[in-house]
Amino acid sequence: MKRLGQEDKETLTTALDHSGQRATPQRETVFGVLLDQRDHPTADEVYARTKSRMPTISMATVYNCLETLVSSGLVKQVNIEREPTRYCPNLAPHAHFHCRETGRVYDVPVPAGTMEKLTDVLPGKYQADSVELVFRGHLAKGNSK
Amino acid sequence: MKRLGQEDKETLTTALDHSGQRATPQRETVFGVLLDQRDHPTADEVYARTKSRMPTISMATVYNCLETLVSSGLVKQVNIEREPTRYCPNLAPHAHFHCRETGRVYDVPVPAGTMEKLTDVLPGKYQADSVELVFRGHLAKGNSK
DNA sequence: AATTTGACTTAGAATTATTCTAATTCATCT
DNA sequence: AGATGAATTAGAATAATTCTAAGTCAAATT
Ligand SMILES: [Mn+2]
Ligand SMILES: [Mn+2]
Ligand SMILES: [Zn+2]
Ligand SMILES: [Zn+2]
Numbered sequence A, B: 001m002k003r004l005g006q007e008d009k010e011t012l013t014t015a016l017d018h019s020g021q022r023a024t025p026q027r028e029t030v031f032g033v034l035l036d037q038r039d040h041p042t043a044d045e046v047y048a049r050t051k052s053r054m055p056t057i058s059m060a061t062v063y064n065c066l067e068t069l070v071s072s073g074l075v076k077q078v079n080i081e082r083e084p085t086r087y088c089p090n091l092a093p094h095a096h097f098h099c100r101e102t103g104r105v106y107d108v109p110v111p112a113g114t115m116e117k118l119t120d121v122l123p124g125k126y127q128a129d130s131v132e133l134v135f136r137g138h139l140a141k142g143n144s145k
Numbered sequence C: 001a002a003t004t005t006g007a008c009t010t011a012g013a014a015t016t017a018t019t020c021t022a023a024t025t026c027a028t029c030t
Numbered sequence D: 001a002g003a004t005g006a007a008t009t010a011g012a013a014t015a016a017t018t019c020t021a022a023g024t025c026a027a028a029t030t
Helices: A006-018 A025-036 A042-054 A061-073 A115-121 B006-016 B025-036 B042-052 B059-073 B114-121
Strands: A076-078 A086-088 A094-101 A105-109 A126-140 B076-077 B086-088 B095-099 B103-107 B126-139
Touching: A006 A025, A025 A042, A025 A061, A042 A061, A061 A086, A115 A126, A115 B126, A126 B114, B006 B025, B025 B042, B025 B059, B042 B059, B059 B086, B114 B126
Parallel strands: A094 A126, B095 B126
Antiparallel strands: A076 A086, A094 A105, A126 B126, B076 B086, B095 B103
16 A cells, blocks of 8 residues: 555544644655554664655654654554664554564554553552553464464 | 672572573672662663772673673563663562653562463464563652652 | 745764674683 | 683774754745
């Protein structure tokens, strides 16, 4: 999918507008790249994919667009073990699985309320506004997809 | 506490030996620094604290010692949001709380079996050998300790 | 319609935590 | 004592990200 659908474009414009920023071709393209292939790409990978759709874009702009998308709440950063930051447009609460063998990162859906309930382990003085859950291991073979 | 107790020294020697490495004054001192102040220091902070006990130690050696301790299983790396790696000698399963205001990282004890039970959310193809749980937020005021 | 404004984009330099290199030092073994 | 190899060290190299400063562009104002 080379361009953003009407619904996604609407989502983008609304979110950007809400945070006082503009929708631009670069931002649309980067957002489209993230929506199209949800494999938690790094900035480098986003750059390569975006460049194939918009050859004139620069690395700096990719970083700027990603930051804009994050600040508008449309995209989350996923940091794993000091590896380069990855980007995830899945806004539902979810966990991540990091495969030691391939380095790939997968979304793990969790039952509603699971992430919130985790904060029950926190002593009262800790006020958590976000919860991050990461599993690490390997995929049962025959499941490299 | 400027030096390592007999029990900790025993633990260190055993673990290092088990992974084919030697106990050295530098490694003992770095380990002691981590045991004495369990605030998840960065390599820089470990370096400063170690240098005050052993002024001739170098940054390279601190990194080397930390890596040795991690590889021998006595210390865990704690990575949060692309900040410099922190080091934690707490071997019990536990979660972390990261304060947005101070940047400090706290250990959060969890009931036995809690971390393991989290893997129940994983579809069968995912074989997890580690689980990481990080909360982010702020401390209720009056609890800056 | 021309001008102004400020947001956005861009290339390249700077930053910085960490790793690497190559030269010593040091403990242990023969 | 001499040999061996692990450990330590200073400094260079690496690499993801951020910063800087100059250019571009679209919308708003005149
Ligand atoms: Mn990996
Ligand atoms: Mn922080
Ligand atoms: Zn995700
Ligand atoms: Zn800890």
